Amino acid sequence: xxxxxAKKPTKGRTAxxxxxxxxxxxxxxxxxxxxxxxxxxxxTVTKGAKLSHGIVNFHFDSKESLYVxxxxxxxxxxxxxxxxxxxxxxxxxxxQMAAMLNVDFxxxxxxxxxxxxxxxxxxxxxxxxxxxxxxxxxxxxxxxELKRLCSELAKDGGYDHITPIETTRSxxxxxxxxxxxxxxxxxxxxxxxxxxxxxxxxxxxxxxHFSRCT
Amino acid sequence: xxxxxAKKPTKGRTAxxxxxxxxxxxxxxxxxxxxxxxxxxxxTVTKGAKLSHGIVNFHFDSKESLYVxxxxxxxxxxxxxxxxxxxxxxxxxxxQMAAMLNVDFxxxxxxxxxxxxxxxxxxxxxxxxxxxxxxxxxxxxxxxELKRLCSELAKDGGYDHITPIETTRSxxxxxxxxxxxxxxxxxxxxxxxxxxxxxxxxxxxxxxHFSRCT
Amino acid sequence: xxxxxAKKPTKGRTAxxxxxxxxxxxxxxxxxxxxxxxxxxxxTVTKGAKLSHGIVNFHFDSKESLYVxxxxxxxxxxxxxxxxxxxxxxxxxxxQMAAMLNVDFxxxxxxxxxxxxxxxxxxxxxxxxxxxxxxxxxxxxxxxELKRLCSELAKDGGYDHITPIETTRSxxxxxxxxxxxxxxxxxxxxxxxxxxxxxxxxxxxxxxHFSRCT
Amino acid sequence: xxxxxAKKPTKGRTAxxxxxxxxxxxxxxxxxxxxxxxxxxxxTVTKGAKLSHGIVNFHFDSKESLYVxxxxxxxxxxxxxxxxxxxxxxxxxxxQMAAMLNVDFxxxxxxxxxxxxxxxxxxxxxxxxxxxxxxxxxxxxxxxELKRLCSELAKDGGYDHITPIETTRSxxxxxxxxxxxxxxxxxxxxxxxxxxxxxxxxxxxxxxHFSRCT
DNA sequence: CATGAATGAGTCTTCATTCAT
DNA sequence: AATGAATGAAGACTCATTCAT
Numbered sequence: 001x002x003x004x005x006a007k008k009p010t011k012g013r014t015a016x017x018x019x020x021x022x023x024x025x026x027x028x029x030x031x032x033x034x035x036x037x038x039x040x041x042x043x044t045v046t047k048g049a050k051l052s053h054g055i056v057n058f059h060f061d062s063k064e065s066l067y068v069x070x071x072x073x074x075x076x077x078x079x080x081x082x083x084x085x086x087x088x089x090x091x092x093x094x095x096q097m098a099a100m101l102n103v104d105f106x107x108x109x110x111x112x113x114x115x116x117x118x119x120x121x122x123x124x125x126x127x128x129x130x131x132x133x134x135x136x137x138x139x140x141x142x143x144x145e146l147k148r149l150c151s152e153l154a155k156d157g158g159y160d161h162i163t164p165i166e167t168t169r170s171x172x173x174x175x176x177x178x179x180x181x182x183x184x185x186x187x188x189x190x191x192x193x194x195x196x197x198x199x200x201x202x203x204x205x206x207x208x209h210f211s212r213c214t
Numbered sequence: 215x216x217x218x219x220a221k222k223p224t225k226g227r228t229a230x231x232x233x234x235x236x237x238x239x240x241x242x243x244x245x246x247x248x249x250x251x252x253x254x255x256x257x258t259v260t261k262g263a264k265l266s267h268g269i270v271n272f273h274f275d276s277k278e279s280l281y282v283x284x285x286x287x288x289x290x291x292x293x294x295x296x297x298x299x300x301x302x303x304x305x306x307x308x309x310q311m312a313a314m315l316n317v318d319f320x321x322x323x324x325x326x327x328x329x330x331x332x333x334x335x336x337x338x339x340x341x342x343x344x345x346x347x348x349x350x351x352x353x354x355x356x357x358x359e360l361k362r363l364c365s366e367l368a369k370d371g372g373y374d375h376i377t378p379i380e381t382t383r384s385x386x387x388x389x390x391x392x393x394x395x396x397x398x399x400x401x402x403x404x405x406x407x408x409x410x411x412x413x414x415x416x417x418x419x420x421x422x423h424f425s426r427c428t
Numbered sequence: 429x430x431x432x433x434a435k436k437p438t439k440g441r442t443a444x445x446x447x448x449x450x451x452x453x454x455x456x457x458x459x460x461x462x463x464x465x466x467x468x469x470x471x472t473v474t475k476g477a478k479l480s481h482g483i484v485n486f487h488f489d490s491k492e493s494l495y496v497x498x499x500x501x502x503x504x505x506x507x508x509x510x511x512x513x514x515x516x517x518x519x520x521x522x523x524q525m526a527a528m529l530n531v532d533f534x535x536x537x538x539x540x541x542x543x544x545x546x547x548x549x550x551x552x553x554x555x556x557x558x559x560x561x562x563x564x565x566x567x568x569x570x571x572x573e574l575k576r577l578c579s580e581l582a583k584d585g586g587y588d589h590i591t592p593i594e595t596t597r598s599x600x601x602x603x604x605x606x607x608x609x610x611x612x613x614x615x616x617x618x619x620x621x622x623x624x625x626x627x628x629x630x631x632x633x634x635x636x637h638f639s640r641c642t
Numbered sequence: 643x644x645x646x647x648a649k650k651p652t653k654g655r656t657a658x659x660x661x662x663x664x665x666x667x668x669x670x671x672x673x674x675x676x677x678x679x680x681x682x683x684x685x686t687v688t689k690g691a692k693l694s695h696g697i698v699n700f701h702f703d704s705k706e707s708l709y710v711x712x713x714x715x716x717x718x719x720x721x722x723x724x725x726x727x728x729x730x731x732x733x734x735x736x737x738q739m740a741a742m743l744n745v746d747f748x749x750x751x752x753x754x755x756x757x758x759x760x761x762x763x764x765x766x767x768x769x770x771x772x773x774x775x776x777x778x779x780x781x782x783x784x785x786x787e788l789k790r791l792c793s794e795l796a797k798d799g800g801y802d803h804i805t806p807i808e809t810t811r812s813x814x815x816x817x818x819x820x821x822x823x824x825x826x827x828x829x830x831x832x833x834x835x836x837x838x839x840x841x842x843x844x845x846x847x848x849x850x851h852f853s854r855c856t
Numbered sequence: 857c858a859t860g861a862a863t864g865a866g867t868c869t870t871c872a873t874t875c876a877t
Numbered sequence: 878a879a880t881g882a883a884t885g886a887a888g889a890c891t892c893a894t895t896c897a898t
Contacts, residue, residue, distance in 0.1 A: 020861080036341035038251055041888060052863045057890055059861090116340045123337025125398055126330045127250035132398060161426055169403065170411050173391025180390050181383065184339055184346060189383065197384050204418045212375055230878085255871060266880045271873060444857085464769035465680055469892060480859045485894060544768045551765025553826055554758045555678035560826060589854055597823065597831065598839050604822050605815025612767055612774060617811065625812050632846045640803055662882080683867060694884045699869060701882090 021059050023049050028070045033116035071121050071131055075138040078109055093152040094209040104175050105195035115183040143168060157208040167205060174201050235273050237263050242284045247330035285335050285345055289352040292323055307366040308423040318389050319409035329397040357382060371422040388415050449487050451477050456498045461544035499549050499559055503566040506537055521580040522637040532603050533623035543611040571596060585636040602629050663701050665691050670712045675758035713763050713773055717780040720751055735794040736851040746817050747837035757825040785810060799850040816843050
């Protein structure tokens, strides 16, 4: 009986532990993006998830722990996306670079909602090193991949003025900066325009591998 | 004029009042940079200013109002610095551009303390449009000046592929992105290295006007 | 009778039920002695009993009801011990008195664990008369037996200054007071020393029947 | 003007810090005696003091801290009473002993209210060593004075069977035990009867110095 | 019978704001 | 102008109890 095997994982009084946790994490992302950190309370989260008040402390140790896991979820999601894209991209470094950076301007990553949460966390990173550590633990791999690609592209194109470390940093910076502008001025900068802007910078850095798009 | 040296009694009071307000604004910057928005209370501010608990609501309408004026102070300070630098820079567009961007990596602007406050505000910008409006009201002028300089440099250098609007945005983005990295990873990126990184981007954009520095 | 060895199915269930209840009562005693009333929750009890969270309300009407039955168990245990000891003691009043009081300093009664629970209940007795009633319903018989023994010893020894009621009260008091000291200062007063102290008081009251021990 | 010097210390919006603290401590004693530890909340305390909810954390670090200071107040009060009584008593050891023990059955110390609080604290002493430490820090002096008096009385009366340490403990025990009975059964044992009972024990211990009272 | 997810009333604590002095 | 005591709303967290499975 196929009917018997079909479970409703998230409805009803008792859901699986994982489903509830994810539900709460999603509601946390929603609330932080709408109300910011200071406007987000356990009440706004649980109300958003249409669950009761006390459930957070049943599934998470504390509000702080919910935040940590929310950030972890975002970081993991991003990580999974770019590693998958990189794998699909084939052996060509330029293709790999393009694949990685494309992810940063996809809907899943570069939405107003997600960006708001990222910058909310970064706005607290100085005070809560935990947040920074989570971000770093996922991002180090990405930085090293970018550096490798910069090296390979520089060698391949004969750009002897390129310093991989510095160039990597500038690429990461322009992405973060474009994200901030997409967040703050969504009317004047769409994510597709931001992507174009980013790739035009690549064209500026690696003219033999990337061409300007208009 | 002997009259000018004679203080009017109201002037003395006003000066004191202004001094108190500035004292509180400075303490607010300190506290936000140390403890973030969520850790900053009127108590941490007044304690930092070595003033009494209840004084904030005497000099400011509310906590929110103190925050707004703090952000206004930072925006004004930045504005005053780059407009003064621009004025001093002479008629040459490349010099003007350099002068403007240098300001962004000066100690006064690009300190861990100030950057922490800027990103704290940006982390809330989505939720509190007031903050964004303050920032914009000061920043529009800067954007238009950058755009003008991009245009003049493009014309002068014959870079026909340069779109001033897009290029301006990319410059602003890389600065914001570098600021974020200076904030999050002060050990691996000093503000002088960040400045160099930014100017190397200019060298990439306008090779005839700026040269790479190593 | 072969029939007797065949268990009735309901009997097995009842036994299990009783075992569960006792298991929970024991865990309650453990938890109160370790964490006190305010630190004891149904979670600490069920965790101690290695049972699931929701089981208490299945076997007891409420937390309060569990407490009442826990106190009842302690009172019954004490009652069973001293009545058994009294029965064994023979007809001599001094022997009977000694038998009764010995029980109060036995391991089963005078352990740190049990005393902690007793004083926890007494600390609430004023506010919850139910607790006091349970205690009284068991203790009245003991008080009357002590009074009888005081009378008999007084008559037998010719102590005409002994008032049975008052003497009984003083004996009960010194026991309670010694219990408190055993509870609070187990290092400086062991239960065997406490027992000796109590019996030396008896030697003081009834010098012809009890002799000092050193 | 005598009128001008008269302050209302506890009325009005702002009272002296000490007055408010004492007011809250008194309300805490009231609430613990009426409702026990588990029934006492900051709300019952502040309601009893006719003050607002948030004031406790303004004058005390926490609820726990309020409890600690409440116990400290009770211990200090008792200490002050018996040291004063001892001083007034003159050089005679029997008078001194009588003076000290009289205090334990005075209205101020031996009221239903105070005893309820003492036993509430003792019921928690095992779990919160802080409470025990406070009690001990005040009580050690009392124990040593009692021991000294037992020694002097034993020498003076030639009671060679008296061990000061053990006798002291028995006196302390009978007092604690009588307190418990006054607390639990105020109808059957008044504090004056309890006092008599205690002094008859002294008469039993030191027949040459104390005589039975009926 | 038993489990453990879910609920929601209740508690401690924080903190912006008010206000007597 | 300034202080700091006082207020009360709001938030995080606890926990007895309920109930679907």
